[in-house]
Amino acid sequence: MAKKRLGQHFLSDPSILQRIVEAARLAPEDLVVEIGPGPGKLTRILAGTVRRVIAIELDEALCRTLWDEYAQAENVEVVYGDALEYPYEDLPEFKVVANIPYYITTPIIFRLLENKSAPLDMLRKVQGIPPVEKEGIPDFRTNRLKSMTLTIQKEVAERIVASPGGKDYGVLSIMVQYLGDPELNFVIPKQAFRPVPKVDSAVIYIRIRKQPAVHVHNEEQFFRIVRTAFSQRRKMLSNSLKNTGENVKKWLDRAEIEGFRRPETLSIGDFARLANTFEIS
Ligand code: SAM
Secondary structure, three states, rough: OOOHOOOOOOEEEEHHHHHHHHHHHOOOOOOOEEEEEOOOOOHHHHHHOOEEEEEOOEEEEEHHHHHHHOOOOOOOEEOOOOOOOOHHHHHEEEEEEEOOOOHHHHHHEEEEHOOOOHHHHHHHHHOOOOOOOOOOOOOOHHHHHHEEEEEEEEEHHHHHHHHOOOOOHHHHHHHHHEEEEEEEEEEEEEHHHHOOOOOOOOEEEEEOOOOOOOOOOOOOHHHHHHHHHOOOOOHHHHHHOOHOOOHHHHEEEEEEHOOOOHHHOHHHHHHHHHHOOOOOO
């Protein structure tokens, strides 16, 4: 019996599972973290494809079945626990492949994209997730994630890959595209899952950038400005940015952005220019 509160909607069509693994562009030497292996159908294909699989599952009964199945397997480690709490910072280079439980889609994405500097911590606060320890990690992120191949609600996938100009483009698009390079691979109709969920899903592949897509002097400020602009997405920037405390007209002039524009027309580069010309600290 599937547990609704754990977002259990299982896939079993071998051709769909194979397409997910192909979308992940895995190499034999890879370490893959699978979030929510469930009954383990995707896990089995991953275990036959890469050097090592760490599968993190919150349902103890499902873990027991997987522990039995992989008792002798040297390359599969089944971890009983919450994927939001897992110490990804301790892993060497890894890729994530997961059919993510719907109720934690964005927290999981932000947890994996965790950044050394502040902005994603701000989002963690909003989501009620405690910040992680960040000492001693050499590059700009706190973990060594290379890519994520995620099966998520189609509507969320469309928001993540959205370009400026459309209704799907917003804070989530900018957050993810700042640190990663997402592409929507294919749609999985809801009828492919058991039990059948309310909405269709899509598989997205996100390559993690070595450096953020744009240079910003202060990431916290950058994300604060993005969120403020989108908090009133129907308004012109000259209005929606008023409560930043800045002289908006002069600020927009410095950034060379017209005040009548609406936030969804601004590229990440435009937002970076806005953040880098903000003078009140
Ligand atoms: N991978 C399987 C598949 O594709 O058929 C199952 C996917 S199902 C959508 C999501 C799985 O994540 C379930 O097995 C659920 O128990 C597990 N899960 C839910 N919350 C979790 C959490 N916080 N951490 C780890 N696993 C979780």
